[in-house]
Amino acid sequence: MEAKNHTEVSEFLLLGLSEVPSLQPLLFGLFLSMYLVTVLGNLLIVLAIISDAHLHTPMYFFLSNLSFVDICFTSTTVPKMLVNLHTHGKDISYMGCLTQVYFFMIFAGLDNFLLTVMAYDRFVAICHPLHYTVIMNPRLCALLVLMSWFIIFWVALVHLLLITRLTFSVGTEIPHFFCDLTQLLKVASSDTFINNIYLYVSTVLLGVFPVTGILYSYSKIVSSLKRVSSTAGKNKAFSTCGSHLCVVSLYYGTSLVEYLSYAVTPTSQSSAIASVMYTVVTPMLNPFIYSLRNKDVKAALRRLLAASCL
Numbered sequence: 001m002e003a004k005n006h007t008e009v010s011e012f013l014l015l016g017l018s019e020v021p022s023l024q025p026l027l028f029g030l031f032l033s034m035y036l037v038t039v040l041g042n043l044l045i046v047l048a049i050i051s052d053a054h055l056h057t058p059m060y061f062f063l064s065n066l067s068f069v070d071i072c073f074t075s076t077t078v079p080k081m082l083v084n085l086h087t088h089g090k091d092i093s094y095m096g097c098l099t100q101v102y103f104f105m106i107f108a109g110l111d112n113f114l115l116t117v118m119a120y121d122r123f124v125a126i127c128h129p130l131h132y133t134v135i136m137n138p139r140l141c142a143l144l145v146l147m148s149w150f151i152i153f154w155v156a157l158v159h160l161l162l163i164t165r166l167t168f169s170v171g172t173e174i175p176h177f178f179c180d181l182t183q184l185l186k187v188a189s190s191d192t193f194i195n196n197i198y199l200y201v202s203t204v205l206l207g208v209f210p211v212t213g214i215l216y217s218y219s220k221i222v223s224s225l226k227r228v229s230s231t232a233g234k235n236k237a238f239s240t241c242g243s244h245l246c247v248v249s250l251y252y253g254t255s256l257v258e259y260l261s262y263a264v265t266p267t268s269q270s271s272a273i274a275s276v277m278y279t280v281v282t283p284m285l286n287p288f289i290y291s292l293r294n295k296d297v298k299a300a301l302r303r304l305l306a307a308s309c310l
Contacts, residue, residue, distance in 0.1 A: 012097050013090040013173045016081065017272055021088070028085040034284050035078045041287030042067035044301060051307075052300035058121050058136040059240075060297075063290060065145055066114045066247075070283035073107035076100055077178035077279055090173075097179040102160045105181065109152035109206055115248050116210040117144045122241050123217035127224045155202050162195045176272045178279075214248060246289045247282075254278035 017027060049055045049064040077100065084090060092100070125132050159181060167190040176183045181199065185192045221241065254277035291297050 009094050009168045009170060009172065011091045011093050012168070012179065013171065014081075014084060014092050014177060014179070015090065015173055015175045016084060016177045017276070024085050024088060028082060031078055031085070031280065032082055034280055035074060035082070038074050038280070038284040038287075039071055041284065041291075042071045044304065045287050045290060045297070046071075048297060048300040048304045051304055055296060055300055058141045059118070059125070061141050062114055062118045062121060062145070066111070066118070067287065069107050069110045069114060070286055072103070073111060074280060074283045076103045076107060081177045092179065097174075097184070098160060098163060100179040101163065101181050101184060102156050104178065105156040105159060106152050109155065110148055111251060112206060112210045113148035113152065114145075115244070115251060116213045117148065118244050119214040119217040119248070120144075122244060123220055125240065126221050152206075155206065158198065159195075159202070162198060166190050166192065166195070176275070178275075180275070211252070218245075243290045243294055247286055250282050250285060250289075251278065254282055 018024075045067040046064045049060045049067075080092060080096070080100065084092075121136060124135050128135065163181075163184065166185075166188040168187065169189050172187050174180070174183050174187060185195050185199070188195075218241070225238070254274075291301060
């Protein structure tokens with residue numbers, strides 16, 4: 001097939017999760033339900049935290065940011081997939097594809113950073129309780145979030161600029177339900193050596209440092225709790241970390257499942273199915289994890305729903 005310059009390519013074709021016509025209505029209903037639950041659940045968490053003065057603390061400030069990012073994260077990929085399932089189409093415009101790649105990288109990276117910042121917050125709260133309010137002051141909390149946005153904004157922008165240098169064949173098919181960066185590089189007609197080098201470097205830096213930060217924080221927390229003689233004190237400390245640990249395990253666990261599924265059965269369809277776990281399922285479960293395991297959040301949600309019914 002003749003290679004064309006990227007400026008001449010008007011659209012790509014997203015192959016989706018399945019090409020079986022009879023499955024399209026079922027997939028549409030399933031993902032629409034999951035998307036609505038994700039948006040509603042995370043929106044309720046954000047509104048509950050904003051409206052309740054008891055939750056105006058660093059931990060819940062970061063949680064509200066995480067919930068907002070999760071809404072944006074799932075909204076980057078799912079709506080376009082729903083449109084294609086409903087219309088039985090596969091097309092996505094060239095600019096639409098690049099936009100999806102860009103914002104997907106931003107919100108995936110922000111999830112990474114926010115989970116790390118939340119681990120640091122728990123480390124300070126448990127290991128340095130007397131200095132917690134001084135260390136985790138509003139200025140530092142805002143700075144940590146802004147730094148996360150700043151770093152991932154530029155990392156994603158460089159990825160985007162490198163993609164615009166590539167050429168693609170007319171009618172290029174992307175074997176995924178959204179424009180995934182790795183899949184896009186595989187179907188490019190031109191040399192992607194620089195793109196791959198930058199992808200590996202940024203993945204290592206943005207993956208290793210956050211994971212290392214989380215592991216370091218929890219190693220210090222466990223070490224600190226060993227010196228606590230009170231069982232009630234240990235249980236209270238673990239309860240404040242439980243929800244965060246569940247979300248971290250879910251986020252990195254589903255990412256690992258995707259990597260292993262592709263490594264064991266290196267097919268594009270297996271990769272796409274595994275991607276559903278961290279792009280759709282994880283953002284949907286986060287509100288349930290934090291609301292079911294946290295008495296303060298449950299109380300705030302009850303007050304919010306009661307006020308809305310008046």
